[in-house]
Amino acid sequence: MTSSRLILIFLGFxxxxxxILSSGRIAGGLRDRFGKFLPIGKTATTEVTPTxxxxxxTPTxxxxxxxxxxxxxxxxxxxxxxxxxxxxxxxLLAGFALKGISKESIKG
Numbered sequence: 291m292t293s294s295r296l297i298l299i300f301l302g303f304x305x306x307x308x309x310i311l312s313s314g315r316i317a318g319g320l321r322d323r324f325g326k327f328l329p330i331g332k333t334a335t336t337e338v339t340p341t342x343x344x345x346x347x348t349p350t351x352x353x354x355x356x357x358x359x360x361x362x363x364x365x366x367x368x369x370x371x372x373x374x375x376x377x378x379x380x381x382l383l384a385g386f387a388l389k390g391i392s393k394e395s396i397k398g
Contacts, residue, residue: 292388292389295388296385299384300381303380303381307374307377
């Protein structure tokens, strides 16, 4: 019975991952299908005038030996991979917790 619970928990986490990763597509499909029933809000058309910016000299960056940083044109990869690691770690901890609980219930 414990193995079936573990399988269901694992399948639940997989289902959550699928829903999270495809939520934009699901929302777009629902919006396309039911958008005609929802009222569309009217936006006011006002002209925005930008404020002038004051140009100042940019300071020269100082480079300290032995330090590394990401290049200015690249963004470090974060997001979905971190979420997957979090869900897999959570399912691992839940499995260990269920295993511990089942051993305690067998001992009495």
